Amino acid sequence: MARMARLDEVLTTLDEGLPAALDRLMAFLRIPSISTDPAYAGRVREAAGWLQGELAALGFQATVEDTPGHPMVVARSQPGAGRSLLFYGHYDVQPVDPLALWDRDPFDPAIEDTPAGPVIRGRGASDDKGQLMTFVEACRAWKTVHGALPAGLVLLFEGEEESGSPSLEGFLRDNAERLRASLALICDTGMYADGRPAITTQLRGLLGEEIVIRGADRDLHSGSFGGLAANPLQVLVNALAALKDAQGRVTLPGFYDGAPELSETLRADWEALGFNAGDFLSQVGLRHPIGEPGRSGLEMVWNRPTLEINGIAGGYAGEGFKTVLPAEARAKVSCRLVGTQDPEAIREALRAHVRSFLPTDCSVEFHPHGGSMASVMDISDPAFGAARQALSDEWGREAAFIGAGGSIPVAGDFKRLLGMDSLLVGFARDDDRIHSPNEKYDVESFAKGARSWARILAALG
Template sequence: MATIDKVLAAIDADLDASLARLFELVRIPSVSTDPAHDADCRRAAQWVVDQLAGLGFEASARDTGGQPMVVAHGGAARGPGVPHVLFYGHYDVQPADPLDLWETPPFEPRLVETATGRQIVGRGASDDKGQFMTFVEACRAWISATGNLPIAVTVLIEGEEESGSRSLGPFLEAHKDELRADLALVCDTGMWNRETPAITTMLRGLLLEEVIVTAASRDLHSGMFGGPARNPIRVLARIIADLHDETGRIQVPDFYDGVSELDEDVRRQWQELGFDAGGFLADVGLSIPAGEAGRSVLEQIWSRPTCDVNGIIGGYTGEGTKTVIPSRASAKISFRLVGDQDPLRIRESFRGFVRDRIPADCSVEFIGHGASPALTVDMSRPEFARCAEALAAEFGRPAVMMGCGGSIPIVGDFKRTLGMESVLIGFGLDDDRVHSPNEKYELSSYHHGTRAWARVIGALAGSV
């Protein structure tokens, strides 16, 4: 029996126990953004440490200014041509709200039968606990079937991915020598569809801004001041309305600097994927693409920049009514960036755009949150081909090279701080309801994902 077949057989035989381990992890409500869950985040970090230590990794949870960082080292250097990999994932999850839309409690994972197969349902089942556990379980299978990993593996599992990864940059900087490897493997991405694996090669960047408009020095009675008093909600609403024109084009000056047109070959490849734009929108109860006119939905999510208002806060929002003209109104705004768009220049341009629209008797403040540029992954390295072949072997069809509408800032950090390229392989599906109620991960994603990682590890070792 070939080595890889023994490893794959170990995965198949251990599937129930492997699922039980994932369920244990999903039961820990490691919501990183909420201080009430700090102890849960520490518990999740320790759980991951215990798993990896149990596999013979030298594993520990390191304190940071925020949630702890799990670092583990396993396997051994195998000499030239066999890369040492750094695997990255995150154990923290998004808040489960709104709770009343969950069919069962978010932190009580369960296996659900559906027409298309079984699903693991729970917060973090896909993002990112299920995803990163596929790699951990692949390591387990290699170790149980052969006694060791065929490559050197460093595992980095952070706990602040869903809340801005504040500690990550400084941590990478402070542990450069410990964390540097030949190649990073990042698992926070998806498949093209249930049957077709993918490697993500384009990632949009992200810029986050908060705008606070202040008008009067205090909240006012609309009977006494309504009319002459400026309402900051109206000021803000006008600014927000100005951000796009009727064709969906963003009006912030110089916003499109660094955005290039899609390569014709890539455009053709994407067209051939037969993407069902109608179905994509229908899944979320919509039917009319609202992005830039004249752009396909795939282009709109993979290769075009966006501006979105994520929240507006102002005035009285409690029960009943209150005749108030508020003193302040604020909005949280995010931009998805592509190509060579410079997030810091766009931040300045956006702030200028807002300031130009603030009346003289009002003031505006800005709070800058994250800012990360878009990334295009270098596909020319031989490891990419080995990963792609491993995926094709598991799924019986070639991997699609695709874009990703989301942001995975870690890929940029790995490149800048550690000088490492990343290969982005994940087994999530678009309908996983990531960040939404009733999040799920397909059992087939979990099982084939684990098997695919086992093959990738073997392929990188050159042993398959």
């Protein structure tokens, strides 16, 4: 009972301190920490310094640490007997282009009233400054009530997530011992589409490959050479077309090795979400799902691997017509991976498949574009059940275990380099317009997000 009473005090402190918390967030959002543009390098460092100052004022041992790129912010509370936790977020933001499509200066944030309730409008409001500050504010209220920060916390805030995290892997390797914890907490995610709180328990991996096929030493006249000379574009499309059978299954040998069937527990959870694939597709002008027969929509986008052709180029594609056999043809192919699928084994199978279509007179080059395995969390860890209950208590709806069709590489990095699973909890909404003009974050997401983290901290104790 005493523990619950103290949690209630923390929640009340958060409610009473919401105006001041929003003011702090506004100050943070005013710093244009655009990591992809070298012109903003000083402002990225300014944002790191702002965070370090806030965390130090709360009692964290907080430092700004240099990397080959933008700095990391690392903060630590006092060690304790309970579970050690590493919280991750990123303080850099996307560029704002096209600026003309913004309704206000993207770095002059404001609270705006909308039919769905008040929102925080500005670049970084949802991705990821507003999200990471929900955790910082939960820690602030915790200290106000308890007189000390939660023990055993390490906070890691990155400044390069929006530019591909080039320094992250090296930083994790070099600092593994002081960053390793029993569980990572990641806030760079969202709620389910209907506003239900959610914990993302699995993320698909990704590999990309560019294929370049070359034939003659110049484009050829199709009347003089058609039917006689090898056509690289035809060779390429033949190879690409054979990557899937009539049912949509990928034909590469060993492609499905390590792709697990969905557990009955998750199947029941996902069916309860009421996802309608036709309605989902209707948002983009489509209606009829394709893919493997007998699979549900959520299973297809969360728990099944894919192979997609992302682009093809070759020959003449300008106005009018030019009857040529192109000297070169290119394609970009990507795969989303699940379970324990091996990206490098699949890459080699793809290359062998393309080579098998290659005539004697043609050559091929391959250019890899990343390769990472899927991340699957062990939800038998009691922390997942405790966090799920904490979220359900706060939002008044049962929290869902969900998957993600995309990738959050840092979760895989934590698993691979630090040996720990990640509890992915965020409060972004589908309409937050992240990476787009007029980005926003609901005030409700910010306020209840901080309350949610306070509950999770109490539950993980």
